[in-house]
Amino acid sequence: RKTKSRNNTTHVVAAALTKDPKRLHGQMGMLSVLHTWGQNLSNHNHVHCIVPGGALKANGIWNASTNYLFPVKVLSRLFRGIFVRTLRNLYQQQALKLPDKLTETHHRNHFDELLNVIMNKEWVVYAKPPFNTPDDVLNYLSRYTHNMAISNYRILECDAQWVTFKWRDYADGNKMKIMQLVPAEFIRRFLSHVVPTGFMRIRCFGFMANACKADKIEKIQKQLSDKPKKLKEQCDIKTWILKTTGKDITRCPICQQGTLRRSHDIPSKFHQVIVDTS
Secondary structure (H helix, E strand, O other): OHHHHHHHHHHHHHHHHHHOOOOOOOEOEEEEEEEEEOOOOOEEEEEEEEOOOEEEOOOOOEEEOOOOOOOHHHHHHHHHHHHHHHHHHHHHOOOOOOOHHHHOOOOOOOHHHHHHHHHOOOOOOOOOOOOOOHHHHHHHHHHHHOOOOOOHHHEEEEOOOOEEEEEEEHHHOOEEEEEEEOHHHHHHHHHOOOOOOOOOOEEEEEOOOOOOHHHHHHHHHHHHHHHHHHHHHHOOHHHHHHHHHOOOOOEOOOOOOOEOOOOOOOOHHHOOOOOOOO
C-alpha cells in the first residue's frame, strides 16, 4: 500500500504542476515500473519512472520543457502538502494502520498534531542530471522490467542446509558480499516478490496511457520530426530565431554593436539539467 500511495501521490503532484498555465500547461506522460526487491531479497518497494520532457496541450501542440521540468522547492512543497493531506484523510477514515513504534509515543491520540509538525518542516526532493542519452535510460530501466528477484549467476551453492548467493551492499561502498540463508527463508524471500495474478508491474499514465497513447504519441512524434526539417529547409538556426523573435543572437548583448563568435563547445553531458536548484 505504501508503494501504491507514494506512486499515486507522485502522479497527482506531476499532474497539478503540468496543468499549471505558468508551466507546461498540458498533459504529461509517465511510464512507471514497480521494483520490490533489494540485493539480499529483502523488501525494497519503489518505482522507476520515465517522464518525457514536455506536455501535450489541449490543442494538440507539443510543449517541450526547457532545461528542467519543475523547480525543486515547488515540487517538494506540493508533494508535502498532498502526501500529508492524504495521510490525514486516511487517519480520519480509520483506514490507516499506524506502526507499533508510533502508537507507543505521546502522538498516539494526537495524530493531527504530528502531521502539523511535519507540515512545518522543509521536505527534500533529491534531483540530479538525467542520463546522457535515451539509450542509457532504456538500458538502465530494462534491468527492472522483466527480471526476477535474483539471477541464477548470483546463486553460488545450494544444498539441504544452505542457499549461498552473492549480493552487493550499496550501504557499504558497493562491496560484493556472500549471504547464506536456510532454504525455507530463501524461498520465502523469493516468493514475497511474486506479484498476484493480474497485478501490473508496468503502468502508463497521461498521454502514454493505453487508451490514448497510439493517437497522442503519433502527434508528438510528427511534431518532433517535422520541426528540424523545417529549420533545415528554410534557414539556419540564427536566421530562424531572428525571424521568429526579432532578436539577433550574434549581436553582443552588452554594447549592441560587436558580433559574437564561437569560442568552444560545451560538452554534451552539461547540456541538460533536470531541475532548477535556485
